[in-house]
Amino acid sequence: MSESLHKSALLLLGHGSTLNADSSAPTYQHAEEIRRRGIFAEVHVAFWKEEPNFRQALRQTNCTTVYAVPNFISSGYFTEQVIPRELGLSGPVTRLGHQDIFYCAPVGLDPSMTEALLRRAEQVVIASNEKIADPSKSACLFICGHGTSFNDNSTKIIHEQAAIIRARGLYADCQAVLMEQTPFVKDWRTLTDCPDVIVVPFFISDGLHSYEDIPVLLGLTHNIREKGFTNPHVEDHRRLWYATAIGTEAFIADVILAQVRQFQANHAGEVTRQNELGERVSPLEALSRFLAEKCGPWKIGEVFIRPGFDLCHLADAKADPVSLTRLETFEDLRKWILLDSAGGFRPLRAAPNLRPGWLYHASSAEDILLALDYLYPAAVANWSLTLQQELPVTAWKETAERQTGRFRIVREIDDSLIQELVSAHCQSGCLKRRLWVPAHQTLETRENEILLLCPEACNFLVGKAREKIKGSSEE
Ligand code: SF4
Known part of the structure; x- marks a missing residue:
């Protein structure tokens, strides 16, 4: 990698989800691994459906050079429309204020994906303790993707991978199948005559689609959480194996780095202005100053920071540290904060339901910032920009106008309806102070506290707005 x-x-x-934590897990996993290797000055994540969302993505860093890599399978709706629109990108190289954003290809386009799919297919059969005598004569491998009518490119890579594998002749047949477009995965019985069938989901994570929806579409189970399924599933003397998504494989971290290398090779002439820091005070500088100038302990949301940099829940401020569960890594921290005390998923990190009973010892201001980015994503970045009077604030009307696809319908929500939604979901359900019209609140600053700020309606609230009109929740 370049110096x-x-x-x-x-x-x-990444995509992320408002319904479960599995969707964002691989993106966090690979970010941690690349951060551990010390290749970049900073490594950040951002999601479509989770915090920090795409709109806040670039606020997290003051570096003037940012390589943005979509942890997505295909070039399509998200990589060609949603991400450029939300980040404000105009092409592979975009100058935004003091930053150059280098927009790399999604990980799913890397040629190594073919081997990963083949590995998954082989492993799922081996793990079942059954054998396929000669897959080139009896087995069909289905590569399963999502499919969307919003962008024709979204399914291209699924068909390409199926064609590459088919040409190798390792299986009697290899086809692309999709959840929401033809050829439908639910039609696997008629798409092939092979007695042995393997389905590999070409997805980044074992989230809602690959873990729950596809097994139901295949007829493996009616409810995977209650009933599960066994590999192979036998039906009319045919055997069907269903594998797990490839996105959690450790080698994806290398694929992400390969996308950066490929970008540098393709845009050598444009990757020239490099590596000064911007003039803006960075989130880390702002946090370091705050810790140095204000005597501890400090507070942010429901988190209490003791001098010496022990982080715990406010409710445990006076607890004996020995009585608390010590979280040693960011992965421990991430797992702890995903669920509330009743075991429910916390789609909103700023909801006042952080579980108490834990302690995380940070070794430096940088370590605190990383921990806080798990607890309250991009909160320090937003707070730091507010101190400099540079935090962009977006009115509801503009947020609604930006929505596309199935969320376009929220444009019908007017100011009085959005106030109703704010009363129902923000006032008691979120610790952030809203800065956006028409739901803005006054800011009263407090000594020793980093304020949680909401510069625009979040995707959770946009989802609730859609629900208000459609009457049902849909990811
Ligand atoms: S829109 Fe409401 S729920 Fe969402 S982050 Fe802002 S205050 Fe919290």
Whole structure:
């Protein structure tokens, strides 16, 4: 990797989910691994459906050079429309204020994906303790993707991978199948005559689609959480194996780095202005000053920071540290904060339901910032920009106008309806102070406290707005 990356930021962009934590897990996993390798000055994540969302993605860093890599399978709706629109990108190289954003290809386009799919297919059969005597004669491998009518490119890579594998002749047949477009995965019985069938989901994570929806579409189970399924599933003397998604494989971290390398090779002439820091005070500088100037302990949301940098829940401020569960890694911290005390998923990190009973010892201001980015994503970045009077604030009307696809309908929500939604979901359900019209609140600053700020309606609220009109929740 190029020397210059040591002063650049890497931004991993994932889908995320408001319903479960599995969707964002691989993106966090690969970000941690790349951060551990020390290749970039900073490594950040951002999501479509979770915090920090795409709109806040670039605020997290002050680096003037940012490599943005979509942790998505295909070039399509998200990588060609949603991400450029939300980040404000105009092409592979975009100058935004003091930053150059280098927009790399999604990980799913890397040629190594073919081997990963084949590995998954082989492993799922081995793990079942059954054998396929000669897959080239009896087995069909289905590569399963999502499919969407919003962008024709979304399914291209699924068909390409199926064609590459088919040409190798390792299986009697290899086809692309899709959840929401033809050829439908639910039609697997008629799409092939092979007695042995393997389905590999070409998805980044074992989230809602690959873990729950596809097994139901295949007829493996009616409810995977209650009933599960066994590999192979036998039906009319045919055997069907269903594998797990490839996105959690450790080698994806290398694929992400390969996308950066490929970008540098393709845009050598444009990757020239490098590596100064912007003039803006960075989130880390703002946090370091705050910790140095204000005597501890400090507070942010429901988190209490003791001098010496122990982080715990406010409710445990006076507890004996020995009585608390010590979280040693960011992965421990991430797992702890995902669920509330009743075991429910916390789609809103700023909801006042953080579980108490834990302690995380940070070794430095940088370590505190990383921990806080798990607890309250991009909160320090937003607070730091507010101190400099540079935090962009977006009115509801503009947020609604930006929505596309199935969320376009929220444009019908007017100011009085959005106030109703704010009363129902923000006032008691979120600790952030709203800055956006028409739901803005006054800011009363408090000594020793980092304020949680809401500069625009979040995707959770946009989802609730859609629900208000459609009457049902839909990811
Ligand atoms: S819109 Fe409401 S729920 Fe969403 S982050 Fe802002 S205050 Fe919290």
